[in-house]
Amino acid sequence: MKSDVFQKTITKVIDVNLSYLLKLPAGYEKGTGEVPLVLFLHGAGERGTDPKLVKKIGLPEVVDKGDFPFILLAPQCPISTAGRANWIMELDGVSALLKEVIETHRVDLKRIYLTGMSMGAYGAFELASRMPDLFAALAPICGGGCPEKADRLKEIPTWIFHGERDDVIPIRESLDMVNAIKTAGGNVMFTSYPEAGHDSWTAAYNDPEFFSWLLKQSK
Incomplete structure (x- = not known):
């Protein structure tokens, strides 16, 4: 049986309001063991306050159609009044939300994974550089990061993806991080x-x- 939870939370740590999608694997409620967690950061088009938007594209769309043996946590980046909101501005809130989910669910602390696409890939690179000891794997898609911070990522197994005909974010952004x-x-x-x-x-x-x-990666 699929288990979906849509809710808003005001984190107790920094008092930031984030909408998010939390999807639990089949059998989670009756189980007792720890399970992996995947943190997904969406692209610019899914910003807002309705987490159902996050479910329409990317990893949440794929996971919703099948049974996967991990908890999926997909926060939603809000839209600022100036329209300039991005994940870099919201990473303190994401970190607090992740901590809250870890504390309230049976998360395998050795198997916490981070992925993101487009704007979310930039956020994933940055969050991983801030918390390199937490994540067992990193998978940024069609984005980029700060090559100057690559030394902080060297202990995290990383798989980067990009389209060669990308006219929104040049593939060079990913190649710079790979190198x-x-x-x-x-x-x-x-x-x-x-x-x-x-x-x-x-x-x-x-x-x-x-x-x-x-899912083979572990701390």
Whole structure:
């Protein structure tokens, strides 16, 4: 049986209001063991206060159609009055929300994974650089990051994806991170899709090998 929980939370740590989607794996309610958790950061088009928007695209869309053995946590980035909201501005709230979910659910602390697409990929790179000891794997899709912070990512197994015909975020943004992580001595893989534009997340998140790789990673 699928289990979906849509709710808003005001975090006790920094008093930030974030809408989010939390999806529990089949059998979670009757189980007793710890399970992995995947934190997903969406792109710019899903910002707002209705987490159902987050469910329409990317990893939540894929997970909603099947049974996956992990908790999916997908916060929603709000839209500021100036329209400039992005994940970098909201990472304190995301961190507090993640902490709250970890404390209230049976999360395997050795198997917490981070992924994001487009704007969410930038957020994922940044959050991983701030909390490198927490995440067992990182999977940014069609985004970019700060090569200067690659040294903080070198201990996190990373798989980066990008479409070669992306005219929104150039593939160079991902390649710069791949090269920087390699130079830092990190463990990074890169997959490019020759025919894909900005939407490289559909191919990545629908690839069974992606989930096989992800769930094998452990701290």
